[in-house]
Amino acid sequence: MSFLDQLNPQQREAVETTEGPVLILAGAGSGKTRVITYRIAYLIEHMGVMPESILAMTFTNKAAAEMGERVEKLVGGLSIAKPLISTFHSFCVRVLRRDIEALQIPSATPGQPPIGHTKKFVIYDESDQQSVVKGIMKRLGVDDKQLTPRTVLSRISWAKNHMLDPRELYLQSADPKNEKIAHLFEQYRKELRKANALDFDDLLLEATRLLKSAAHVREYYNRRFQYLLIDEYQDTNRPQYELMRMLAGEQHNVCAVGDEDQSIYSWRGADIRNILEFEKDFPEAKIIRLEQNYRSTQNILQAASSVVANNLRRKGKNLWTARQGGTKIGYYEAPDGENEALFAADHVAKYLREAAERGETPRAAVLYRTNSQSRLFEEAMRRYGLKYKVVGGFSFYERSEIKDMISYLKVIQNPDDSISLLRVINTPTRGIGKSTIDTIERLALETGLSLWGALGEAIRRQLLPQRALAAVKNFQQLIVEAQAILSGTFAEKLENSVDPGEPLAPAEAETEPAAEDDAAAFDPNELDNTAFDFGGAYTGDAADSSLGVPPAVVQEEDRASRPLPGRRDAGATTASTADLLKFLIDRTGYIKLLEAEETPESFSRIENLRELVNAAMDSRDRGETLDQFLDHAALISDADDYDERSQITLMSLHAAKGLEFPLVFLSGLEEGLFPHSRTMLQPDDVEEERRLCYVGMTRAMDQLILTRAVYRRRYGTDLPEASVPSRFLEEVPIQLVEELGKRRSTSNVSTGHLGTAALGSLPRAQSRGPAGLSPAAYDAGDTHYSYEDEDQSATWKRSGVPASRQKPTVPAKPYNSIENIAEFFASRGKKFTVGKIPVEEPTGKRGFRPGQKVRHPKYGEGTVYQREGEGEQAKITVQFPRFGLKKLVEKYAQLERA
């Protein structure tokens, strides 16, 4: 076993202790992933364990994919079968897609279908959940100012994560408000059941319930999975914990890996007790500590350890590193958020240059507490012409045009999904207005039918005015046809239909011959994989180990249970998701309408839709069904779009978990931002913030830089507010720190801690350099990110406005030039097709500034009050003596100097 030689004794023990429960307390950077992957390889190669009987749970799809690749490298070629490496949520989806119907209970009325979710369930994301709650509150007349849907939802999620049902939540309620929430929770559950939908929390909850209540299902998984590994164990919640217990079976071959100092998801129900009390759950457990850090320098490790040492709820550990010394922790105190970002951009630019000279592959990360902070850093990077990637924020699948199409697909898969139905019933507009929808909703309420059911009923009973009736029929037809296309019964449906409606656009059939798809989607080779089938209908996992998408097995079962199984039957044609999308886009005229708009936004939306079709084609090539495509879309997460090839990454601290970078910026170290204001009242929450800080600091390999803005704007337009340095700064030993961006002499403080030195002992003016100081007096190389170059500081002084309220102009490319827009899209992983966008002319000619006198053709003379935006979008507010304040678009306003 040559690869074992690469491990230290503790790591090796962790790998070789294969039988019985093991808890690996893996400090930051201690080679956790290496241990897990080697352990899997060891089980397969050395212990002769069948790969498919190993199950590893991770937190993100990305982590699962990476782990899969690393295992593959270690044992590659040994076997076609693979261990299943998946996120908890993806795993639960596949369990449910297979067996959720075992949870159904027979209907009280004979002859009625059983009650409960079917295999065709859809997954509701947060906005779907929000719509459900809003709808219920509206129906019940709950004032949504006293009780916001947000509050209700977070309480519902809290209850679910603690495995409380509405009744239990009600019994726990101490006041009418919480009783109301419990009631809404009950309605919410009913609504989801009616829609055959599950939310994220339900995925874990229902899978757990299924394993608990259906012995045959549980036994199946226990037989199948003999070895269980759980990553990030400190962040598991109650349902995940119970799932683990159930999957552990009687053999208890559980290997949990985690670090209590990195528990950062308690707000999602993660229970730190799971890791602190593992030994109680499994008295025979072996505990192994990995305390050598291979990632960071001693300075970084010591700084991070000093911070987290202030927490009381921890086991405590002695993390050490062989990398003595190292660069000091940098600290930069910026006058404002913009400057903070420019400092980072400048520093990164320099770092990239130097690393390139040394022949290294540079990688830097800017970490922040809240995603909204990314904007400033993005702008700064763009001004410096740096390529960067943002992880998180709004994802592809959250864009409205994508959500529209996904909603169509969800309705086609499961027409009872009323939330999706409402989204698309009049998108694009087809004459189904508010009153029509009201009528259908009322009918649904009266009859207990879903909206889709009520819609059919309304048509049958002619309950709508002629015009609306026709529109609704049209919509129904669209969905029915799409369903027929999907199931391959399209031709049949057409024949049986009394009114076939418009014929299917011929382009469809021509561009994508159905027969070809058929062949691609149902490659006979794929069936051969069942040779590796283990213990029943479950097939190999080759297809999904990387993305955690449910495996071919679901498809297998679908085919078997479908009334028209003959995928090679003459005449029957099965369509792929991509075909379906093309059909929808064509029939709804969605792209045509966007084309007609001819705006940059509409073009970019078209691009997005093309991208979606591409994604669907990839999905088809993997042999996935519509279910699987939708599951993937629902479960893909923000952290998944981290690309390690990117040299500069901007992301939240949470998203950075598990990653490492030579250079790390930890920004916004201000009380109220980090630690966040919503956490500052509860000691436990502050401890979690501190752990988050620890996670952030320990991402750094060679250099860590902490930054803070003295003034920060909380909302776009508000005045900036003065900030107080984060308490975490004070917890970093000052001797490990070097202050950046000021004269060395002022940072020469030998005792005390950083926060006190930075704030307490230095007068404000001095920390930004004495007035009138020439740049030469600053440390060479640390000057050009500062705005305090002579020419600019002159402008500031003249206007007398605090520096933090001015938008400085930075020498760089014009901000909204075509290249920069394209670059911006590229950095977000989007293609941007340049349509007809006028190239920006330099704004110098017009560029009116506050205080200037101007003349307007209609309003006469006035004084410029303020200016917002740049270039094309620049708006200026002008005070006209007779007309008051007017906000004008500079480009159109025909202003002249007066």
Added chain:
DNA sequence: CCCTGGTCCCAACTT
């Protein structure tokens, strides 16, 4: 019915 523009209120982390 649909679109527009104005106003109000919000803004933590994420599977």
Added chain:
DNA sequence: GGGACCAGGG
């Protein structure tokens, strides 16, 4: 900075 909602005109 922006999403949700509403009023009012086409």
